[in-house]
Amino acid sequence: MAEAKDIDDSLEFLRHFEKYTENPDLASLIREKLSLDKKSLDLLGCQLKEDDFKTIAEASPLKSLLLLNLEQTGLNSAGLQPLSASDCFSNLSNLSLANNNLDDEALFFLSKCKALKLLKELNLSSNEIGALGAKVLSLAEDMGNLESLNFSYNRLEPLGIKSLADSRLGRQLSEINLRDTGIGDEGLKFLAQVPPLEKIMKIDLSDNSLTHEGMEVLARSEVFPNLKVLILNNNHLGDDGIYAMAESRMFENLDTLVIHNNGLTTDSAISLSTSKSITRLRTLDLNNNDLRAEGVEALAGSNNMKDMETLDLGENKIGQDGAKALAQSPNCSGLKSLRLNNNNISDQGAMALAQSSTLTRLESLYLENENWIHAQGIKAMAESENLTSLRRLVLALNVIGDEGAIYLANSQQLSGLHFLNVAGNKLSPKGEDALQKSTVLTNLEILEIV
Template sequence: MIDYDAEVERILGGPPSKVAFRALCAALGRAGSPKNLVSFCDERLASWPDVEREAPWSWLAALDAGYSKPAWRLVRSLTLKSVRDGMLDAALPDPRARSEVRGVTHLDLGWFAGDQLTALVETMDHWDSLRSLEACGLTDDDEELVAKLASTSAITRLETLNLVSVREDMWHFGKPPFRPVAGRPWRLRHAGLRAPDLVHLMRSGLVPGLRSADVLVCDTEEAQDLADCEELAQLDRLAIGFRCGRNGRQPLWEPYFGNVIEQDDNACEAFFARADLANLSSLTVRGTVMGLGREGLGARGVDAIVTSGVLRQLTELTLELLPVGDVTIAGVLGGIDHNHIEKLMLADLVATDMTAGAFVAAGAFPCLRYLDLSRNHLGIMGSRQLATDVRMPALEYLDLSGREGGSPYYARPEVQPVGDAGAEAWASSHNATKLIYLNMTATGLGVDGLVALMKSERLQKLNTLDLSHNPVGSWPPALENAPIWRTLRTLNITECGLDDDDIEALAATTSAPYLRGISLAYNSVGSRGARALASWAVLPQLWELNLHDNVIGDDGLIELATPQAAQLLLELDLEQDCWNASTRKYGTPLPAEVVDQASFPSLDAIFLGIVDEYHGARYSSGFPAHVREDIASASTTRPELVAFLTHLDRDELDKPDDPEWESERTDRDFRTERAAHHVTYLDEARNFAHRMIEGNIDWPPPTS
C-alpha cells in the first residue's frame, strides 16, 4: 500500500522536472485527487519553472479522446507533437470549450505545425495566461497565417515568441515575414526570428524589454543591417545562425571535416565587426548538420568573433556544428575569460586531442559548471588530459558523447573515441566530485569503462549517467552494490548489447534509493530478463522503464505486468521495429495483462506494436484491427490506451504478415553483427582523428 500523501511530499521536495511533474499528478490521481491536496500541490508548484509543469502528448491525446483529470489545473506547459513513428499529433484544445488549458503559459506547437498554429490564431484571444509560444519550421506557405498572428492583440501579452530556431537550415523553404505594426509596447523579452523581422521589431519600438534573441541571417546585407541596430546593446543573450550559402556535398556514410561556406564567413565578419553587444553574457553560433559532417562558417568567421573581443565578457558560449578544427578552437579558448566562463559548449567542431591540449595550456576554469565537447574526436589522451591536467572544481555537467545516430537498424553512431581508458580517467578525476550529469554515449565504452564509472568513489553526486550506443556487452555481477547506485536517478544503457544474463545481474542490485528511470531500449531483453525486472527490488520506485525494441515473449510480458510491482511507472514502451528478428506476428494480440489498468496503475502513456523506423510508419498497434476497434470503443478501457489507439496513423496500419519478409529479418536485425560493427566504428573514429591531427582534411574533393 502506497502512502500517496508521502509520495506527493517526496516529489515536491525533489528536483523539478517534467517527469517529476507527471509522477506528482499520477500520485494525486491514485489518491483520488482530493481538492485540498490538489490545492496544496498548486501552491508548492509555484516555485517550479512553468516549463516543467508540462502535459505531454499522451495527456493531450487522452483529452482529445474525451478523458480529463483533476491534475490538469496544475498544468502550465503543452507540447503537441507526438515524436512517435506512425502517431498523429493531438489537436490543440480550444480554451473556450476546454477549461483544462486555461492556465497554460507555455505552448510548443512543434515543427511544421501550420494546422496547430491556425487553430491557435483563431482562439488566441482566449489563451489568457499564455506567455510563451514556439512554432518553428514555418515556410512560405504560412505567410498569410503568420500575418494573422502578427495582427492579433493577444500577441502583445507574450514574453517569449519563437518562430525561428537556429537549428533550422533554410535549405528547402523560405520563411514567412513577421511584421507587426507599431503600437503600444509588448512584454516580449525573447524573440526567435529571421534577421529582417528582428530588425523591424527592434526598430519599431514594440519591444523595449527585449533581452534575448535567436536569429537566422541569410546574407551579408542582413548581417550589416542587424549589426547597425542600436537595440542589440540591450541583449544579454544571442543565438545566431548564418545561412548565407549552401554546398551539400558529402561522402556517403563516412566522417569528414565538413563544408566551409565563404558567404557565412563574410556575413559573420560583417556582423561582429559592427555590432554593439556591450551587455551580452551568452552567445550561441550554430551551423548545420551535413551527413557525418557539418556545414557553415569556418575559421575565418570564428576568428572574427574572437577579434571582436565579445568573448571576454561572456559567462556562456556555445559553438556548434562548425567546420573549424583544433587551431581555431584554441583561439576561442584564448579569447574567453577562464576565470569568468560558466558554460562552454564546443560541440561538433572537429576537435581532437589537440583541443584538450589547449585546455591544459589554459590551466584552470574555476567557475566552469557546464562543459560540452560532444560529437568531436577526442581520444584517450585528450580525455585523460581534461580529467587530470585541467582544474575545473565547479564542474557539474560533462558531455563527451559521440553522435548516437538514431535507430541502429538504419543508422550508425559516429564515435568519439574516448574508450575505456578515457572513462577510467574521469572515474578517478578530481574534476568529477561535483558532477551531476555525465554523458558517454557512443564513446567506444566497453565493460572496463562501465565498471570504472559505476565503482567510482569520485562520482559522489552523479544523478544522470548515459552510456548508450556502446559495445559494453555485459553487466558484471560485481556492480550489484556499486557506489554510484547511492545517487543515480537516471541510467541510460540503450543499445549496449545486454541480454537476459545481464538483466539478471542488473536486477541483483537491491538498493538504488533515488533511481527513477532506466532505458534498456535496443538490447536483447527476453522473457527471462523480463521476469528478473518484474522481481527487481528497485522496480516499484521507477517512473520510467524503456523496453523499446527488445525480444520479450508473451510469458515475459505477463510476468512483467502481473506482479503489480511497477506501481509508479508512468510510461511503457514495448514497440518493436519491423526488422527485429523476434518481432511479434502482426495478427497476434498482446496479452491482456499488459493493458490491464491494474498492472501499471500510474501509467499515463503506452506505446505498443510494430513500427518501421526508416519510413516513420506504423505496421501494427499490437492488436488485430477488429480487436483494436473493440478495445478503443469499450468504456472500461484505460484512457492511456484509448489515447494511443485513437491517434494511430492509419495509412500503413495492419500490414499483413509476409512469409518472404519474415525470412529476411534475421539478416537485417542489427544484433546479428553488432559487436563487429562497433569495432569498425571505433577504428574508423580513431583513424579519422589521427588524420585531423596530421592536418589531412582531404576535403572537399577536387571539382571536375
C-alpha cells in the same frame, strides 16, 4: 487603462512598419510571430531578405524583446551587420542565429554590437564559422552577461577553441556546446593548458574524433574544476579514455555523464564502478556501446550508483542477465528512468524487472526494439506491484501480440500510465481495441500503436 495601452502599442507597431518597410508581408509576419507580451519574436524558418533584417533592426516597437529567434531565416553577414549596429535589442537575454549562413565576417559584426550587454544565451549552431570567427567573438567587450554559448556544427578547430577558452568571454561562460567543431585531441590539449574555467558547468564535446590520447591529457588538467554535465557522444575514447576519466579528480563534481557510441566494453563499466572521483552521478547514459552483462553487473554492484536517477544502457548486449543484475541491485533503488532498448533481455529480463523490489520508484521504462518481449513478459509487468509508479512505458518493436496488449489494457497496477508505446508489435484490431477502449488505463494521455 491596460486595454488602451495595448491599443496604443499596436498602433505604434502598425505605423512603424507601414512607414519603413516596402514589404507589407513582413509587418504581418512579425505581428503573427510576436508574443502577446511583445517579449519574444520567433521567426524560425521564415525566409527573409537583407532589407527585411535592416527593417527589423530599425523597428523601435521591438525594443522590449527578451528573446529573438532568427534560426533558418537565410541570415548572412550582410543581414547581421545592421542588426549588430542597432540598439533595438538592448534588452535581449536570448538570441538564436542557428542554421544560417554566418561566417567569420558576421562574427566580427556581432562582436562589435553594443546592445547585447544583457545577453545570456547565444546560439550560433550550424553556420560557417571558423577559427577566426571564434577568435573575433572571444574579443567581444559588450557581452559581459553571456552564460551559454552554442557553437556546435561549425569548424572552430583547435585554434578556435584555444582562442575562446583563453579569453574573458570563455572564462565567464557556464555552458558551452562544441559538438562537431573539429577540435580533435589537439583541441583537448589546448584546453588542458588554459587556466581553470571555473564557471563552466556543462560542456558538449560530441562528434569531435576524440581518442584516449586527448582525454588522458585533459583528465590530468584542472581546466573544468566545477563541471557537472559532460557529453561525449560519438567519439573514440575507448576503455583507456574512460579509465583516465575515472582516475581524474577533475570529474568529481559530475552529476551527468553521456557517452554514446565510444567503443566502450566491460572494462569501462568496471572503471566507472570503481572510480573514487566519479561518485555523484545522477544521470549515466552509455547507449550504443558493448558493456555486456558483465559490465552491467559491475555497475549494479557499485556504490557509485547510489544517487543514480536516470540510467541508459541501451544497445549494449546486456541480455537477460544484465537486466537481472539491475533488478536485484540495491544500488539502483533511486532510479526513476531506465532505458534498455536493443538488448535482447527477453521475457526473463522483463520478468526480473517486474519482480524487482528495488526498482519501485521507476517512472519511465524504455524497453523498445529487439528485446523480444512476448505476452509472458508483459503479463509479469502488468501484474507487478512493484511498477505502480510508472508513468511512461515504451515497448515498441517487441512481440507482445494481442495477448500482451490485453494484459496491459486490464492492468490495475499500470493504471497510472500517461504514455504507452506498443508500435510495431503486430497487434490486430482486437489488441488495438483493447487498449484504445480500456476502462483501466484512464490516465493515458498518449497511446502509440502504429
